[in-house]
Each structure stands twice: as structure tokens, then as C-alpha cells.
Amino acid sequence: MTSNAVVVCTWDRGHDGLPVGAEEVLTLGRKTSKTLGAELHWLLLGPMPDQAMEIAAHYGVTHIDRIEDAKLASFQPDPYVEALTQYCAQQTPKLLLCSQTFDARLVAPRLAGRLGSGVVMNGIDVCVDVDGGLEVTASAYGGDTRAVYALAGERTCVVGVLANALVPEPVEGAGSSSKVREIQVDLASAEERIRTIEQARTQGPRIEEAEIIVAGGRGLGSPENYKLVEELAQALGGMAGASRPIVDEGWVDPSRQVGLTGHITRPGLYIAAGISGASQHMAGCAAAKAIAAINSDPEAAIFRYARYGIVGDCLELLPEVIRAVKARRAQRGEA
Amino acid sequence: MRIVVCAKEVLDPDAVNNYALAGGLQIGEDGKTLTQTTIPKLINGFDEQAIEAALRLRDAGTECIITVVSAGDDPANLLKHAAALGADEIASIPVDASQGDCYSIACLLAAYIRKNGGADLVLCGRQASDDDQGVVAALIGEFLGMPVVTIARALERADSPNGAALRVTRVTPDGDEVVEVTCPALVTVSNELGEPRYPTTAKKLAARRMKPTVVDTAELDLRPEDLQPRAKLVRQFVPSVQGSCEMISGATAAAAAERLVERLYEDSILQ
Numbered sequence: 001m002t003s004n005a006v007v008v009c010t011w012d013r014g015h016d017g018l019p020v021g022a023e024e025v026l027t028l029g030r031k032t033s034k035t036l037g038a039e040l041h042w043l044l045l046g047p048m049p050d051q052a053m054e055i056a057a058h059y060g061v062t063h064i065d066r067i068e069d070a071k072l073a074s075f076q077p078d079p080y081v082e083a084l085t086q087y088c089a090q091q092t093p094k095l096l097l098c099s100q101t102f103d104a105r106l107v108a109p110r111l112a113g114r115l116g117s118g119v120v121m122n123g124i125d126v127c128v129d130v131d132g133g134l135e136v137t138a139s140a141y142g143g144d145t146r147a148v149y150a151l152a153g154e155r156t157c158v159v160g161v162l163a164n165a166l167v168p169e170p171v172e173g174a175g176s177s178s179k180v181r182e183i184q185v186d187l188a189s190a191e192e193r194i195r196t197i198e199q200a201r202t203q204g205p206r207i208e209e210a211e212i213i214v215a216g217g218r219g220l221g222s223p224e225n226y227k228l229v230e231e232l233a234q235a236l237g238g239m240a241g242a243s244r245p246i247v248d249e250g251w252v253d254p255s256r257q258v259g260l261t262g263h264i265t266r267p268g269l270y271i272a273a274g275i276s277g278a279s280q281h282m283a284g285c286a287a288a289k290a291i292a293a294i295n296s297d298p299e300a301a302i303f304r305y306a307r308y309g310i311v312g313d314c315l316e317l318l319p320e321v322i323r324a325v326k327a328r329r330a331q332r333g334e335a
Numbered sequence: 336m337r338i339v340v341c342a343k344e345v346l347d348p349d350a351v352n353n354y355a356l357a358g359g360l361q362i363g364e365d366g367k368t369l370t371q372t373t374i375p376k377l378i379n380g381f382d383e384q385a386i387e388a389a390l391r392l393r394d395a396g397t398e399c400i401i402t403v404v405s406a407g408d409d410p411a412n413l414l415k416h417a418a419a420l421g422a423d424e425i426a427s428i429p430v431d432a433s434q435g436d437c438y439s440i441a442c443l444l445a446a447y448i449r450k451n452g453g454a455d456l457v458l459c460g461r462q463a464s465d466d467d468q469g470v471v472a473a474l475i476g477e478f479l480g481m482p483v484v485t486i487a488r489a490l491e492r493a494d495s496p497n498g499a500a501l502r503v504t505r506v507t508p509d510g511d512e513v514v515e516v517t518c519p520a521l522v523t524v525s526n527e528l529g530e531p532r533y534p535t536t537a538k539k540l541a542a543r544r545m546k547p548t549v550v551d552t553a554e555l556d557l558r559p560e561d562l563q564p565r566a567k568l569v570r571q572f573v574p575s576v577q578g579s580c581e582m583i584s585g586a587t588a589a590a591a592a593e594r595l596v597e598r599l600y601e602d603s604i605l606q
Contacts, residue, residue: 109470113477118565144355148570193482200509304578320592
């Protein structure tokens with residue numbers, strides 16, 4: 001039998017040093033813990049970020065639970081799964097919400113397998129039904145549908161949350177201070193079985209964190225035209241992205257792919273050039289504050305999601321947009 | 336080397352997408368099942384790439400038996416396709432998918448693998464294109480005590496004196512990562528692996544004669560609680576899309592582009 005506590009678990013740090021998605025998932029955690037009349041814990045694996053206390057206060061966290069161990073200094077699946085398994089065995093929370101980073105996509109289901117408990121990924125909402133049971137709404141069919149799962153069983157349920165689909169809602173005022181607890185786990189026998197031969201080359205900022213993204217798709221016609229996308233991204237001080245078809249065709253490196261199986265982004269501005277707007281792609285950018293779409297097909301799905309649209313050939317339009325942006329910037333520079 | 340590939344039959348995601356975009360995706364009376372009979376069923380694309388990964392290991396000289404297993408309502412067509420692609424064995428675990436969940440399906444697949452001589456390598460697609468959950472592979476790995484390497488774009492043998500091992504190139508948000516893992520291991524395959532092959536007509540004909548082993552789930556030594564769903568699908572719905580696009584036009588491409596940039600500044604989206 002579990003306690004009623006809700007735990008939000010984060011570890012993956014973004015460029016700002018904060019755990020990716022923490023505030024969004026804490027928002028969902030607070031809502032759920034309130035309905036359950038339960039405590040909200042924030043579990044931090046590895047070193048504690050400087051701002052953790054402040055964030056915890058703003059999101060109604062009752063306890064910050066810390067697990068520190070040399071084996072958790074950088075991400076390794078086996079020690080992380082073991083640490084979380086021991087945590088859940090000791091604390092028996094009702095629900096563990098993970099910010100669904102790339103690594104969490106592996107850790108969350110493995111943890112559920114260890115615990116013998118239910119797991120749902122791509123979560124965007126959690127509701128408590130009349131009997132106190134948990135229902136998780138998750139994205140399915142690449143974003144075409146929402147699937148609602150009822151979680152059952154006596155053990156801690158594990159849910160991966162798409163932080164980029166949520167908006168952080170800090171509590172009014174300064175909030176109350178959280179208790180910090182050191183949780184002891186024994187990772188002596190948790191040896192990582194996967195050996196890293198070559199690390200991923202980190203290419204500066206991640207596209208997830210970009211404020212402006214310019215993305216290209218098949219409408220670009222051929223690989224060499226992708227440079228227009230890069231040029232506009234550069235002119236705007238943003239990053240270049242791509243839809244899956246042109247990544248699969250080998251025009252662009254997979255690290256640029258925006259979509260369900262690529263990066264899930266939430267920029268302030270997303271410019272989609274020659275992208276039809278299939279759900280698979282929109283799953284990676286629909287949460288943008290504003291989407292501007294350029295597509296030659298007036299019926300393209302992208303216009304349903306876009307705030308601004310131009311029907312036309314992106315090869316004609318992109319150079320003009322680049323020119324217009326550069327002209328504005330030059331004008332402002334002079335002013 | 337014994338390779339087991341787990342595969343799932345799904346509704347064609349492109350067809351689902353087309354219906355969804357046209358606003359005509361139907362959900363049945365149970366409130367959760369997509370009911371359009373015109374949407375074809377096919378092998379999950381990522382799982383087909385997992386079969387391709389197995390075949391590429393064989394092409395590269397690995398002596399292996401490739402078994403493709405599927406748990407579902409009626410995986411016969413999927414398994415015939417797998418046989419035509421080059422699977423040596425095909426196995427069907429008949430289950431009423433509506434009564435199970437990812438956890439119970441993973442229990443069945445893991446128990447099947449354990450019962451049938453185990454595996455040096457289990458391959459799965461990174462996720463199924465219907466529920467997008469991507470948890471069955473990790474659960475199977477956990478149940479079988481195998482390390483799980485996710486999102487592979489390439490696999491090769493990297494054997495050592497300690498035994499069979501694999502070198503896997505993973506697609507991560509920070510670029511490619513190369514890892515090694517000792518077998519037995521489970522690897523999930525992503526679309527970056529590249530186009531899977533097409534079966535030849537001759538192989539398709541030969542595959543028709545291959546009969547799947549039909550697994551008797553009662554003989555898998557599972558406890559009743561293993562088959563209890565823990566995350567049961569109760570509803571499904573189509574989310575609404577706002578659809579309030581401001582269409583911008585101009586006499587020339589330059590004029591339209593200029594107007595777009597102007598609007599972005601006016602609305603403080605660009606500063």
C-alpha cells in the first residue's frame with residue numbers, strides 16, 4: 001500500500017542549470033497533490049541546483065528529497081533506476097511524475113518494471129476520479145488523439161510528463177519553505193552495464209531551449225535549399241529545425257529533427273517553411289507561442305496550428321523574409 | 336546468436352492522421368477504439384526497422400536465428416510479412432489487446448522469450464505509432480534482466496573474449512552517441528536506421544507456407560497478477576485545434592514577406 005504523496009522527479013539539467021521541465025511538472029504535481037490532499041515532494045537526483053529552494057517554495061513543494069551519490073553525478077541508467085527503486089520502496093509514494101526527457105523515457109518504464117507498477121508516458125494531465133483513482137491523459141497517434149489511462153494497483157505509479165505541453169503556474173506570493181531531506185540509498189551493487197565509447201557531441205544550446213526556431217520540410221524541394229532555413233534562423237538569432245521526412249531523406253542531421261520522435265520544442269516563435277503539419281511533427285512544436293507557416297498548399301494542416309500564414313513557395317518567400325528581417329535589424333541598429 | 340524481434344500491428348498512422356486532419360476520425364461506442372474499417376492495419380514502422388536491424392546483422396556475417404514474435408488480436412499478416420523479410424521463425428501470442436496494457440503485453444513477451452531458449456539480443460521498435468508509449472521494450476528488458484539500449488540508428492558486433500557484445504550508435508538530442516553492451520541485451524531501433532528492405536515476390540510466396548508457432552499463454556508460467564493491466568486505456572478523444580490563422584498576402588513575395596515580419600514586430604513576437 002502506498003502513501004498518498006506525489007513525487008516530482010527531475011535530474012536532467014538544461015543550459016540554465018535548472019532541471020528540464022521542473023516548473024511545468026511541479027505545476028501538475030501541485031494540482032494532483034492538492035486534489036489528493038497529499039504532500040508534494042520534489043526528488044532531485046545528483047547535485048542540488050542553487051535555485052531549487054526558491055523554485056520549491058513557488059510550487060508548494062512540502063519536501064525536497066535529495067539523493068546524492070558518486071554514481072549519480074552524471075546520468076547512467078542502472079544506478080538511476082536502482083536509486084529510484086530504493087526511494088519508492090522506502091517512501092511508497094502514490095505517484096511519481098518524471099519530466100519526460102530523453103533519458104527519462106528509458107528510466108520511467110524500467111522503474112515501473114522493477115516496482116511492478118503501472119506506467120504512462122507522454123502525459124499531459126493527471127486527474128483524480130471519485131474513488132481516488134488516477135487517470136492520466138496522454139498524447140497518442142503522434143498527437144492526433146489523446147488517450148486516457150486509468151492507473152490501478154497498490155504500487156507507486158510512474159508517469160512521464162511532456163513538460164513542453166504545460167505552462168508553469170507558480171503560487172501567488174513568496175510561497176512557503178520546503179523541508180530538505182537527504183534520502184539514503186545503497187548503490188554499491190548498481191554497476192552500469194552500458195559502456196560509453198563516444199559521447200554525443202554537444203552542439204551548443206539545445207533546440208528545446210531556443211526562443212526562435214526556423215524549420216524546413218519537404219517543400220524546400222532539395223537539400224541545398226535548407227541553407228535558406230539556416231540563414232533565416234541565424235538572422236533571427238534562433239536555431240534551425242527540420243521535419244522528419246527530410247531527416248529520413250538524409251538532407252539534414254537528425255539532431256535537427258522536431259517532432260514526436262525528435263525534439264519537443266516550445267519556442268516563442270516557430271517558423272515552418274514547406275512543412276505540411278502532420279501530427280507527428282506538430283507534437284514537437286504545437287506548444288510554440290506563435291507559429292508562422294509558409295506553404296504552397298492552402299489546405300496544409302500547418303495553417304490550422306499557425307497564427308500567421310503565407311500561401312506560397314517557400315523558396316521564393318524565404319529569401320524575402322531574410323531580407324526583411326535583416327533590413328529591420330539594420331534599421332534598429334541605426335536608431 | 337539468437338535474435339528475437341518483438342513487433343506490433345498498428346493502424347496506419349498516416350491514414351489516422353489524414354482522418355484526424357479532415358475532422359473525421361471516428362471513435363467507437365466504447366469511447367476508446369478507432370473504428371474506421373478503411374484504415375489499414377500494418378506492422379509498426381519502428382518494429383519493421385527492428386527486423387531490418389536484425390537482417391543487417393545477419394548480412395554483416397552474424398550467424399543467427401531470427402524469431403519475430405507478436406502479441407495481439409490477429410498478428411497473422413504481420414508475421415507473414417516478417418517471414419517474407421527473412422525471419423527464420425515466427426510466433427504469435429494471441430491476446431485480447433483491449434483487456435491488457437503495455438505491462439501485461441511486456442510480461443507475455445518476456446515470458447515467451449524466457450520459455451523459448453532466451454535470446455542473445457532482443458530488438459524492438461523505439462515505440463509503437465499508435466499509443467506512442469515506448470515502454471514495452473524497457474519493461475521486457477527489466478523483466479529479463481537485460482541492459483536496455485534505446486534509439487539505435489546502427490548496430491554492429493563488438494565481441495570480446497568475454498563473449499558476444501554489440502556496438503550501438505544512438506540518436507540522442509545532443510547528436511550520436513556510441514555505446515557497447517555485452518549480450519544478452521535489448522536494443523530499441525529508431526527511424527534513423529534507414530529504409531527497411533522490401534520482400535521479394537519469391538520470398539512472399541515462400542512465407543505463405545511458414546506457419547507461426549501459436550503460443551499457449553497458459554504455459555508461460557505467468558502469475559495472474561502479471562496479466563492484470565496497470566494502466567488501462569479507458570477513453571480516447573480527438574483534441575481540438577484552435578485554427579485561427581491570419582493569412583498574409585502581398586502583390587509580390589517581397590511584399591508578403593515584409594508584411595509577415597511587420598506583423599511579428601507589431602505583436603511583439605519579434606523585438
